Amino acid sequence: MEKTITAIVGTMFSGKSTELIRLLKRLEISGYKIQLYKPSIDDRYSKQNVSSHDKLEFPATIVNSYEDLEKKYNPDIKVLGIDEIQFLESDVLSLLKKHVNNNGIVVVSGLLKDFKDDYFKFKDGKKDMSELIRIADDVVYLKAxxxxxxxxxxxxxxxxxxxxxxxxxxxxxxxxxxxxxxxxxxxxxxxxxxxxx
Ligand SMILES: [Zn+2]
Structure with a gap:
């Protein structure tokens, strides 16, 4: 598996974190090294892990902003995972492209739309989740x-x-x-x- 951006998107309660953890565990079992980040706004169940509603877990590094993520990001680790990506600034999209162009694998999850049925805007309000779909190679669209x-x-x-x-x-x-x-x-x-x- 090379040079792929996979975007897991959908509504709340659709199992996005469960799917993210499943894909990351599959890559981990294959021997790939993984770095997973999660914005600090989501403190449901755990601060150090990405948890799904059904209590599946995967170790994650908590970040306060994209700037923080950029500092902690390691270009040498093959797989870059991000949960709840919509809570970061839109500059994160450039990092996804950079990582994949460097032969990396990207797997991210996020809310596609808000309660008004508009595409969810990134934290800086500059771009929305339609931009993530545009740059993705594979879109996993989940429903509740x-x-x-x-x-x-x-x-x-x-x-x-x-x-x-x-x-x-x-x-x-x-x-x-x-x-x-x-x-x-x-x-x-x-x-x-x-x-x-
Ligand atoms: Zn109905």
């Missing part, structure tokens, strides 16, 4: 399962979007990303049960 309930039954169709709720109601398009004094939640939705903005 719609949890909308009707007459006590779960919809169960494939969900390609996530709905945001504030205090139990569908969040308005202009709702602030950080909320004070309200409870917010997210749920996977199929096309029929997603409120389009």
């Amino acid at each position: 399962i719609c949890t909308y309930k009707e007459n006590g039954e779960i919809c169960g169709r494939e969900a390609t979007r996530v709905q945001r709720f504030i205090d139990g109601k569908v969040a308005p398009k202009d709702s602030p990303l950080v909320l004070v004094g309200s409870t917010e939640s997210y749920a996977p939705r199929c096309r029929d049960h997603y409120h389009f903005y």
Whole structure:
């Protein structure tokens, strides 16, 4: 396996971290050395590992920004992995290209779209996740399962979007990303049960 950028993208609850760990473990078993980075914003379950909801783990280096990642990055390690890449600045895309052009292997995962169904923007707001798709050789597109309930039954169709709720109601398009004094939640939705903005 040479010179490949694999992008694992999808909605929340679609198993992106599980897939990232699976691909990295497969490469590790083949004897490749791996460096995995994770932005510090995601502190779910563990600070030193990338964890999936089903508790699979892989050792990761936590980074605060792309600048931090660039300092810790080792060009001699064959496999470069990044979890939740959308939480880094868009300059990270140049590093992916540099690594792969240097005969490296890149495997990254991230949220494709936000709750408004727009492509998720990188931390600096300069580019969005469509740019990652553009530079990738292989795109793994993951879906969740719609949890909308009707007459006590779960919809169960494939969900390609996530709905945001504030205090139990569908969040308005202009709702602030950080909320004070309200409870917010997210749920996977199929096309029929997603409120389009
Ligand atoms: Zn549904």
